[in-house]
Amino acid sequence: MISGDPWEFDDTARVDSLLVDACLRFGDAPALLGGGVEVSFEQFLTWARTIASMLTTTGTEPGTAVALLVGNRPGDIVAQLGLWLAGCTVVPLNRALPPTAIQRVLRRSGARRIVSAEGALPSTWADHHLSRMVCVHEGLRVVEVDGPAVPVTVRRDTALVAFSSGSTSEPKAIELSHAAFANKLLAIQSVLRFLPHQRALQVLQLNFTFGQWTSLLTLLTGGVLELLPAFSPGQVNTRLARGDVDRVAVVPTMLRMLLRRGEPGPVPDATGRAGVGPGLWIAGGEPLSVGLGRKVRQRFPGSSITDVYGLSETSTSDLILRAEDHAEGAGTIGTPSPGVSCRIDAPAGEAGEILIRTPFLMSGYLSSEEATRRAAPDGWFRTGDVGRIRPDGRVELVGREKTMISRGAVKVSPLEIESAYAGNPSWTDCLAVGVPDEILGERIHLLIAQQGAPPDPEELRRWGKAHLEPGKIPDSFHVVDHLPLGETGKVDRRAAAVLVRGTAA
Template sequence: MDSLIVSACNRFGAEPAILGGDAEMSYRQLLSSSQEIASRLKSTGVGPGDAVALVVANRPGDIATQLGVWLAGGTVVPLNHTLPPNAVRRVLRRSGARWVVSCEDTFLLDGYQQRSPHTKRWAEGIHAVVPDVDDEPVSVRRDTALVAFSSGSTGEPKAIELSHAAFANKLLAIQSVLRFEAGQRALQVLQLNFTFGQWTSLLTLLTGGVLELMPSFSPRRTHARLGRGDVDRVAVVPTMLRMLLRMRESDPVAAATGRVGVGPKLWIAGGEPLSAGLGRKVRQHYPGSSITDVYGLSETSTSDLILRAEDYQDGAGTIGTPCPGVVCRIDAAPGEAGEIQIKTPFLMSGYLGFDDATHRAVPDGWFRTGDIGRIRSDGRVELVGRAKSMISRGAVKVSPLEIEAAYAGNAAWTDCLAVGVPDDVLGEKIHLLIARTGASVDAEELRQWAKDHLEPGKIPDAFHLVDEIPQGETGKVDRRAAAILATQMSRT
């Protein structure tokens, strides 16, 4: 992967590569900065087989530091700067990261280190990880480029190993379909710890584009930035599109005049289902924009199926056809709905430390996605539902077991159940049912507990006290009944 970026830096030299805040970095400066970082990392002992947690906050220096880790031979473990302490420790433990790095040393010293007592400062911008004595040793493969985290169907998200070859070749396969070009400007509103944000950023740089990083997504700021009319593409999850449309619909001037919005030349939608209705509204409000829809998983290096912009009119509501090199099958009779299974040369090396889980996911060379779909007569695939009990809140796929495990750390809330409740903007919101214990429950106390133990996108949106958690005939919890109950309680 690093060799492709280095080649791009040498080809495009003085051309602008990355913008963010007040910083601007040319391709030549990107390469020089990353080489300096690599030298410092090597001097501290970083090399092949070493996992390095990279604190990312959508800054130009994040990309340079990531390339520096790769040039030093290390594996990158993107670490969102907003993670609470418990989540930070989980990432370090599950990835086997030996180092934590940031492009801004003051950021580590003033913010991150206070939340992570398991690190000590080694050099400027570099901290060594001090493992817990009870941690099992975890080692990444020497050819691993990236460790991404799944939401998983268990309470403990799995660490996914992606090799340099798998990730780089997948980017080249995507490029053969989407055709990014030199000089095109990409506005990046996705976080760099998200594999969707990773591939759209890296492919922009591999093809000589200009990557403009926003620190976080804001409908108002994004709308204002797009209004300048010079953005070629922006990668979004459909929730972001809903938020942009809602903001426009609440604008009295736009409503009175019927004024259409200024969008990018291309929206790249992914991360969650894009309905045909939402796609139509986007095209209506942003008539100068086209849409492409991508479907994929971190385990398969993302973007397994692509609905190209030129096919959107006929294929709206589907996820298109397989990316070059990828084969898709449905575990059902022809025309019927079944689990989507993927065979791909861009498959993960495995779940780090979970060989049994890797075998269950890929028992025969076909990756089990857990999503339900069907193949239409025109060969395009449409999503039907989810086999897993995941909650899809915006761009974040959340395991209810992870939320329940976090609250079970407090004995007063052990009997609880997390469910997804439909929401017009986010797709689903997270509701937590808590069985009454006789003690009073303060909603703010519940939220604070989540802030201390869960990532921001996994904090419940609502809490409901119930006499008992719904159960099925076998005595197991009935998540479907619980979701119905939570929906009813949210309306009262």
């Protein structure tokens, strides 16, 4: 077992209180940038308090879960604080989700209202989910959701309901308390040391807990959070060329996409200087290989890299490979962050499941006490990832115990994809597997067992777009006579992956 530095847990800590304190301390300094808008800390707090008042006036009850439509805009962060000040739990909801995914998030979280702080709701799904518009005022929209009441109750101290794919067909709804998340933010700060007035370029979506903690910690420490609506390699490279970005949080897939643009070697900026990049890359969400880290440092020699590993259930960032240790620890996920202990469920020196003991653990999975008990039956959270502890005390990821597919840092449950396609009676017999890919980590392949005329690939893609999030739509489809079976008669995912690799080769 290895452990991080001791941490004195403050049971009274709250994320909204930390944000309010930051706004009061930093006053007229810039806090948020995006879409041509600049918001100071003072304006941030005033705007958030106005939203909180409007929510209360329109009957949004404290202690309830409210879905917040996010698209990486300044108003998204402001509305999040406004919801907290109104006593609500925030359920970040990506505005790019298709209708069925929206329904799933609302159903699993119990959210009966949706809030949008900037602009109209997406026309692609709004009309299918609204019973009436509750409020429209200065960009703020509050709407009620159609359908019967959902018997889901969140704890009053829950800050966020995050979603993470598991071994079931639907992602689990994770409750993170204010105390757990606030303490974890402070613990990460004790390691990474964000500074006032540093500029962070945010390309991760705010429904991703990685995007949440990097955004919030920037603001808590008086930094400037510059939001991009979506990741674009060309736009990011152009923005970095100005030379004033202190850090960017990314998944390794984004780094691979950045490196594919242009010729190998340092990228000159407008003045001809080489290696223009952020001061710090914060990589997480999927493994960062030694080779990729090396290429990033060669392309952006003025930048350093920190690698983080964690789960939404543990408030993220359980292990951190600090920038100053990257050369020596490349290829590992570092050592436990403060307050966290890590052990491997295997004999010393061997690979096994990574187990985490942490005071920052989730309150539980919503409406699933049994799943919550199984996650940490003895106080150690079972991550489902396989690793080993090196002689130098750093942890090295070996693989995944579960059958999850990791596509561009999005962990996808094969059962979720299979369930979506099985909704069409023509494709009830299907199997999703991941195949290694040098850009995305893995690509999603779907095998469909069907006799007679094969389905139209475009029809299959249209079905995926209508029933799955964008990152979970299969990349390739394979029509087979029957799905491969193991000796016990169950489908054999390993054999299916081998079959797909042979077809794709």
